[in-house]
Amino acid sequence: MELGLFLMPAAPPERLLADVLDWNLEIIQHADRLGYSEAWIGQHMTSKWEPVPSPQQIIARLIGETDQIKLGTGVEVLYQTHPVRLAAELIQLDHMARGRLLFGFGSGGTPTDGQLYGLDLSKGESQPASREALKIILDCWKEGGPDDFEGEFWSVKKPSYNDRYDWHLKPYAPAEPRIAFAGFMPKSGSLVTAGEFGYIPMSFNVAPDIVSVHWDSVEEGAKRSGRTPDRGQWRQIREIFVADSHADARALAVEGFAGRFWNEYFSIAMDRIGIIDMFRRKDAPQDGKVDAAYLVDNGTWFAGDPGSVADQIVNQYEATGGFGSITQIGFDYAEGEYREPWLRSMELLATEVMPRVNARIGDTSTLARPDAAQ
Secondary structure, three states: OEEEEEEEEEOOOOOOHHHHHHHHHHHHHHHHHHOOOEEEEOOOOOOOOOOOOOHHHHHHHHHOOOOOOEEEEEEEEHHHOOHHHHHHHHHHHHHHOOOOEEEEEEOOOOHHHHHHOOOOHHHOOHHHHHHHHHHHHHHHOOOOOOOOEEOOOOEEOOOOOOOOOOOOOOOOOOOHHHEEEEEOOOOOHHHHHHHHHOOEEEEOOOOOOOOHHHHHHHHHHHHHHOOOOOHHHOEEEEOEEEOOOHHHHHHHHHOOHHHHHHHHHHHHHHHHOOOHHHHOOOOOOOOOOOOHHHHHHOOOOEEEOHHHHHHHHHHHHHHOOOOOEEEEEEEOOOOHHHHHHHHHHHHHHHHHHHHHHHHHHOOOOOOOOOOOOO
16 A cells, blocks of 8 residues: 545645645645655645645646655645646646646635636536536647537537648647546545546545545446456545554644644535535444544544554555555644644654554555456
């Protein structure tokens, strides 16, 4: 199992954007040194709690300041940019990264971002535009570039090329194996899409014993195209806090910024759209407030010493049928007494937890891959 990092990025709303960016740059560099396999950076325009509008700019900076970690857009919101321009920008970034780029795409989930563009995301109004955009992006990435396209939301005209002008842009390496779609609803259209086209599926941080329903969506999509889905591609995203003792890890989670982010912002959004109960484990109390303390004490968040966190990851692996990467959610712990414990948590996760996990689960290379039975 590999270890990744997902930065929404969650940050205190009063923090200066420049400082938020510096922290995220530092954290990804730290992850690179520790051997994390990849880092994903989110995109939002109108959320003060997730304030980064351009993951591409962070990635461009980090290309020269990291050595091995893959860098992903998590995600590029497809209704917000003309797809030809986005396709070309990502091609250039891919060449700058020499193929270390991952392409996370999505339809967006921040209602006020949608309102900027005159869309009601609660009614799914961004999804048709996003589907058209993805089709055009893939068209741009094929040999010869995009052809004529006339859709409801986007249009493209193929130029009259000659010996001086032609479509010369193509990704540094084949792009489609590096495309990812993320979801957390029980019936996720994004995960169906991932399964249908063989893209990387990413499951967000609902209760560990509920994540298994996401694979049903991946399999549903795979059946549409006759594919055999690959569990080794599956990323499962989770809040993880490791310390030398459970008490220290619990304090890092509940009393640090992660707890504030959940209690003051994210849980409110989840409650508003009626899915807060998806963060309750089936064997946990089904009443009472779902706050950060509840999530730690009932095992939705993984917090503890290296041995107990390894147990939680292995239990999630077994309960969901297996997956290829555990992806830690990153939070802004840049200031105060929690800074060094957070850096230490990442170190313990990479150097003590993951070796224990992999010693117990063994080789994941045969996880429902097309050649697994050969």
